[in-house]
Amino acid sequence: MEIWKQVVGFEGIYDVSDQGQVRRIKPYKTGKFVNTPLPRIMIGGNNGRGYKTVLLSGSEASRNKSYKIHQLVAYAFLGAKVGQQEINHINRDRSDNRLCNLEYVSHQRNMKHCYEFKERQDTCPRGTKHHNARINNEIARDIKQRLQSGEIMRNMSEQYGISIAAIHMIKTGKTWARA
Numbered sequence: 001m002e003i004w005k006q007v008v009g010f011e012g013i014y015d016v017s018d019q020g021q022v023r024r025i026k027p028y029k030t031g032k033f034v035n036t037p038l039p040r041i042m043i044g045g046n047n048g049r050g051y052k053t054v055l056l057s058g059s060e061a062s063r064n065k066s067y068k069i070h071q072l073v074a075y076a077f078l079g080a081k082v083g084q085q086e087i088n089h090i091n092r093d094r095s096d097n098r099l100c101n102l103e104y105v106s107h108q109r110n111m112k113h114c115y116e117f118k119e120r121q122d123t124c125p126r127g128t129k130h131h132n133a134r135i136n137n138e139i140a141r142d143i144k145q146r147l148q149s150g151e152i153m154r155n156m157s158e159q160y161g162i163s164i165a166a167i168h169m170i171k172t173g174k175t176w177a178r179a
């Protein structure tokens with residue numbers, strides 16, 4: 001059976017369930033939803049990084065703001081975060097906002113969990129898979145060889161259309177280390 005609790009900061013307006021759903025319980029005063037039967041399950045959206053979000057309004061503290069559903073569930077059922085804790089999706093599915101899939105962990109533990117599932121490559125694309133990549137492995141190898149032969153970074157920067165700082169990071173191995 002689904003358990004509902006009030007959304008922290010929006011008490012009496014919205015509820016959140018242990019199954020990751022959000023519903024409005026207070027009638028609208030104006031707008032196209034005035035005569036909508038209540039409670040009304042919120043549909044929400046996606047923030048582009050895989051997290052489901054809903055737009056909440058009606059609180060004096062915050063008006064018309066987008067909230068991540070997993071945060072609403074955690075605050076309502078697990079309580080407030082202690083210190084620098086983060087919310088971890090146990091099964092690594094960011095759209096699964098059920099209470100049984102959420103836990104508070106330290107940043108270190110969250111990153112360890114991320115690497116255990118080898119998700120780091122998916123959430124932080126490297127090399128040519130990165131959306132801002134301007135060069136590929138072949139060019140990175142060429143830059144490394146030219147640097148070893150003593151060529152000036154500025155020339156390569158102009159030729160490839162990347163910054164001198166990017167050339168330096170290739171040189172030191174901070175980027176394109178496997179090229």
